[in-house]
Amino acid sequence: MDDISSAFISYHHADRDIGDEISKVLFQLASHGKGKKSLKVFLDVAGIPSGQPWQPIIDKGLEESDWLIVVFTGDQSVYCGYEIGTFSQQHNGKFGGSSPQKFLLSLYDVNQDLTPLPTILRPYQNTFVDSVADPTGLHDKVVVSAEEVDFWFNSSLGQFLVRFCTYKEVYLPTDDAADYAGRIALGAKRIANAFSRERGKDVKSETPAPLAFELFLRKAEKEISSIPANAVVQGTTLFFDVFGLSLPRARDQAPNITWEEFNRALKVNGVQVPWLHKIEADVLRAIQNLSPSGDDVTFRSPANKIYLSILIRHKLFGNGDRTFEFLMVETLDRRFIGSPRSSLLLIGLILASRWRFTYFENWSETTSRLFGGEVALSDFASACRQLIYNIDWIEHESAEFGLANPKNLIDAFGDQRRARVEQFFKDWTDAKAKLQLVLPGLDTEITPANRSAISDAILTFLRETRDQNGAFLKLAIEAYANEIDSGLKSSSALH
Missing domain, CATH: 3.30.450 (Beta-Lactamase)
Structure with missing residues (x-):
């Protein structure tokens, strides 16, 4: 088989079009020389029939090949390491100087500062692929102008094709004196075009919506x-x-x-x-x-x-x-349409009422069913966790609606109630701080030993906030009623 020139092309499945293009270029060049009947190309995965064991097929393809050409664009073929190791072992690790000669090289287009070549490829010949500014989607549409011939012929890809075609005289200048340089240049640009076309499918940037x-x-x-x-x-x-x-x-x-x-x-x-x-x-x-x-x-x-x-x-x-x-x-801004003052007062009424309905309206049930001494420890722990969730919830809801800002609430209630509003914030902060001394967070382990202290702290917190809640509701109802009355009077005056 000395008269047959054989190449094995290894590529990642995403780069199959590049592997196909390299194969087509090699056959195209061979068709103009003596190698048109003596060139064989094995295309990695494409050369393995469906349902057949891959190892003996790859081993045979590598053993019969003069060239192992590895395509690398950032991802390796799942077989790449195996193929390089097997090819090297089959041919005693001698490339270029052995007899008969064998060649192992990679064609790559990555910036090695960002994506280094795999370690297994570094000892061998590696050929950088120049990019094509405006890659075409069809290989037969690639053309090389007279001004480009020298560039692509002398490019690293062009010189790889010259070496490949010279070996076993697949295609020589004497076969096609007039067009040799142009055909080599066109082949180099076609392969580069395939690399650039695939690179165009890479994600350039990504902006997640959520x-x-x-x-x-x-x-x-x-x-x-x-x-x-x-x-x-x-x-x-x-x-x-x-x-x-x-x-x-x-x-x-x-x-x-x-x-x-x-x-x-x-x-x-x-x-x-x-x-x-x-x-x-x-x-x-x-x-x-x-x-x-x-x-x-x-x-x-x-x-x-x-x-x-x-x-x-x-x-x-x-x-x-x-x-x-x-x-x-x-979460969406759920503030009510209307004047900032009336909206804040109504929101305050709603949130304070929800807190009242949760813990204060059925006070005896709260103290006995949720935090009483007869409640099972696991149920007591669940009620404690839910209280922490609810504290977090009402603070976040207040922040979302603008109620967590003292200035906003003072504006809503009127400056004459400033001291009262400031006292609401202070009372809540103080009551929560005392509770957190005993029940600091959700990771607090509740045991029979600390249950009594936690229960006492919770009930103290709820009693203090119950009085505060009632005072806030009364003040909010009064202020909201005054706001409505003021609005009605203004409307009447206009008529």
Whole structure:
């Protein structure tokens, strides 16, 4: 088979069109020389019939080949390492100087500062592929002008084709004296065009419409009861900006942080925010093939924007790793249409009434059924967690509607009630601070030993906020009634 010139082209499945184009160019050049009947090309995956074992077919193709041409655009063929190792072993690792000669090289178009060649390719001949400014979608539409012939003939691709065609005299200048340089140049540009055409399919930039993040968990050796500290939170720069976190971005990798670091960064006064607890609860439920909990727990960013997190996908991989994909949805501005003053007063009435309905309207039931001494410990712990969720909820709702800003509320109630409004804020802050001394957060373990102290702290908090809630409702009703009365009088005066 010394008179046959054989090439084996290795490529990633996404680069099949490049492999096809190289094959077509080699056959096209051979057709103008002595090699038109003696050229064989084996195209990696395309050369393996469906249903046939790949190893003996690849081994035979490599053994019969003079050239192993590896296409590299950033992704390797799944067989690439095997093919290079086998080709080298079959031909004793001697290339270029052995007899008969064998050649191993790669054709690549990547910037090696950003995407280095695989280590296995570096010892061999590597040919950089120049880009084509405006690649055409059809190889037969590629043309080389007279001014381009020298450039493409002398390019690294052009010189590779000269070496290939010279070996075993596949195509020589004496075969086609008038057009030899032009045909080599055209072949080089066609291959470069194929590379540039495929490169045009790469994502140039990506702007995610919604904020999103992904949580990655390695395979667990035992049952998961909490998110491991080394789990990885990965998201866009925009996602981490929401939390005021500026993270470095590694090459070809989105910003990321461990779950432990993320928790630590978001803690408020050393306490885990309920939003993260909700994420953890949803992750654990997903692992058990359960749907997410129905609690709408929100997060308030440093910019006072309110977000909901929604678990949209859970993937379990064959190796036991898991990923959880979340969307971050900013809640809509739900302020009422109307004057800022009347809107704030009405919103205040609604939120304060909801808090009253939750805990104060059936006071005896709250003290006995939720936090009483006869309640089972697990139910008591659930009620404690729900209280923390509800505190978080009302503060976020207040912020979203503008009620968390004392100035806005003073404007709504009138400057004559300024001291009273300021006292509302102080009383709430003081009552919550005392509660958090005993029940700091959702990660507080509730046991028979600390249950009594926690129960006392909760009931003290609720008694203090019950009185505050009642006083606020009375004042808000009075102010809102005055606002309505003032509006009616103004309307009457116009008529």
